[in-house]
Each structure stands twice: as C-alpha cells, then as structure tokens.
Amino acid sequence: MDDKQAMKQSLGQVLHIGSKAMSPRLVLAPMAGLGHIAFRHLVSEFGGFGLLFTGMCSAKAVPHENPRVSPVFCWRQEELPFLVCQIFGADPESMSRAAERIEKEGFWGVDLNFGCSVSAICKKGAGAALLKTPDQAVAIVKAVRASVSIPVCVKFRTGWDSQVDGAVELARAFEEAGADAITFHPRVAPDRRNRPPVWRHITRIKAAVSIPVFGNGNLFDEQDGNRMMGETGCDGLSIGRMAVARPWIFAQWTHGFIPDQDIYISTAFRMIELLTRHYNEVYAVKLFKKFVPYFSANFKFGHEICKKLLIAETPDEVKQRIDQVLSVYPQTVARPNQNLFL
Numbered sequence: 001m002d003d004k005q006a007m008k009q010s011l012g013q014v015l016h017i018g019s020k021a022m023s024p025r026l027v028l029a030p031m032a033g034l035g036h037i038a039f040r041h042l043v044s045e046f047g048g049f050g051l052l053f054t055g056m057c058s059a060k061a062v063p064h065e066n067p068r069v070s071p072v073f074c075w076r077q078e079e080l081p082f083l084v085c086q087i088f089g090a091d092p093e094s095m096s097r098a099a100e101r102i103e104k105e106g107f108w109g110v111d112l113n114f115g116c117s118v119s120a121i122c123k124k125g126a127g128a129a130l131l132k133t134p135d136q137a138v139a140i141v142k143a144v145r146a147s148v149s150i151p152v153c154v155k156f157r158t159g160w161d162s163q164v165d166g167a168v169e170l171a172r173a174f175e176e177a178g179a180d181a182i183t184f185h186p187r188v189a190p191d192r193r194n195r196p197p198v199w200r201h202i203t204r205i206k207a208a209v210s211i212p213v214f215g216n217g218n219l220f221d222e223q224d225g226n227r228m229m230g231e232t233g234c235d236g237l238s239i240g241r242m243a244v245a246r247p248w249i250f251a252q253w254t255h256g257f258i259p260d261q262d263i264y265i266s267t268a269f270r271m272i273e274l275l276t277r278h279y280n281e282v283y284a285v286k287l288f289k290k291f292v293p294y295f296s297a298n299f300k301f302g303h304e305i306c307k308k309l310l311i312a313e314t315p316d317e318v319k320q321r322i323d324q325v326l327s328v329y330p331q332t333v334a335r336p337n338q339n340l341f342l
C-alpha cells in the first residue's frame, strides 16, 4: 500500500467524539473571514471532509444574533449535520449561553477558541489570553459541558512561551472538565505563522489525553498529512489555509479526487457566484479579496495573479478578471507559494 492509500485508509476510519461519530478524520479549521458560509458551500460541493468549523463567533453576540443578517453566525441547513460553531469569549456564563443557542440551532458541535492571539480578542481576556488564566479556561469548559449535550471541542495552542508542559497540563484539565476533543496548533502566541509549528508538541498532547486530538499547522500536501499522523499519533487532521488555496483538498486526500486543469478557473468563478448568493455585492467582493492571496499561491507567478484579481471592485469585474487571468491556464506549482500565505 502506498502512502496515499495508507492515509486514505486511516483518515476514513470512524472517529467517536462525545456522543457522536464522524468520518473522514479530516476537518476544515476555523478561520475568521475565510471559513464563511459561501466558502463552506464551495467546499461542500467537493466533499471529502468529516466536519467543517465556522470562523470564531462572539459568545456575547451569539444568543441574540440574527442569522439572516449576521455575516458570521449564519449557515445552510444542509451543513448543520457536519458543522461545528466556534465561539470566543472570556467567561463561563456567556460561553454557556452561546453553546446553548448553538445546540438549539442543530449544529453538530461547539468549539471553544483558546488559541486566537489577535490583540482585539486577547484584550477582552478571550482566545489565547485564556492560556494565561488556565483556571478560567477550565471553568469555561466545565460550564459549557454542563450546558449542552453536543460535542464540546477545544482549540488551543502551545501558549505564550515555547515550553509545552503547560499546554500538556491544560489538555488533561480540559479532558477532565468534559471536553470531547482537542485541536492543537503547536505555535506560541503571538507568533502568527511566521515560524513553523512544532509538530512534536502535538505528540505530547496526544499522549496526555484519551479524547481525540486533531493536529493542525502547515499541512500542505498528502505527505505532510501522512507525516503528521505518523509522527504525532494524532487522531485526525485540521486543515486551514491550504483548504482556502485548494477547496478540493479534502476530496483529493480522502476520495482520490483528481483535479483537472480547469479546476482553478471554475473554482474562482464558483467562489464569487456563491459569495454573491450569500452576501450583498460589496461584502461579496470584500470576502473574495480575502480569498485571493491564498488561491493565487497555486500559481508560479502568484503575486502577479493576486495583484490582477485584487483590482476588481464589483462581482462582474471579478468575473472579467478571473476570465482574463485564468483562462490562459497560468502555470501552477505543486506546493503553494508560502509568501502569499498570510
């Protein structure tokens, strides 16, 4: 059996998380501004994933948010059976109220964000700031656990220094507090992806708990996926930026989907179409521009392509640009250009 087949087989095995089961063990990581309803719609058309995670939603806002107007707390009914809503917040009470709404709406699960190191979030005592107040983080897990019966997942990172021991302790405490799964991103805060993640720290987390652990960070191709699973023993993989570059990545890794040369142009067109279906034109173009740098990283002259696609100001202009730039089949690269990966 070759590496690809071996990975397909291990990813295909059912994983039990709390009271539920999922497969394949490959998920879309939560990404604010990128993992919105339109992008998830696009990914769903290719398939091949086990779960999709929303970008982080404010726990304070979620209980009274109107999904018809919220750009982040919105979803398609069809995706609820495999959609996890991620929330950020600083206190057990607001996180529990948000989780209750998420359960009531029919989401597969709830994910607690203890990893975001953006200062606007950390200033509120949320995201990675909670790794400095571990008792509060554990109290949040306990309270959310007591409020809902859907799976409660926690996503966190190494912490604020490069020692992983604190994160290992915390993983154990999260499990004891009732967390059903962990996604671990082995980077220090506020390191924003400029240094490589330390995968061996995933090994430590996995060894410390008996709940499933998803490994995350710099998964670019199937060899990376194989290596992360083999080296760390993690139970599943969480893919972020690479899924934005190649929304068919899940289908490729788990279903053997083989992209043809039209995949880039058809995917870019579909992205803007779905954006305009779910959002107004101005917001659709704004979100398309967030997608562009990751998508352009697929091309040899990605910087040029990125610049050209970013000029458009309306959905029609976006479509004209896509046609101009991509119908000539620009040369692609096997591994996306990481300089474009913000």
Ligand SMILES: Cc1cc2nc3c(=O)[nH]c(=O)nc-3n(C[C@H](O)[C@H](O)[C@H](O)COP(=O)(O)O)c2cc1C
Pocket: 029, 030, 031, 032, 033, 034, 054, 055, 056, 086, 113, 115, 116, 155, 185, 216, 217, 218, 219, 238, 239, 240, 241, 242, 342
């Ligand atoms: C634009 C952007 C937004 C992100 N937003 C979130 C978020 O809302 N919640 C979260 O837990 N992580 C967030 N992340 C981190 C990703 O989930 C993931 O941990 C990180 O990108 C590393 O995985 P990757 O190398 O596969 O991209 C974000 C990352 C990016 C690039």
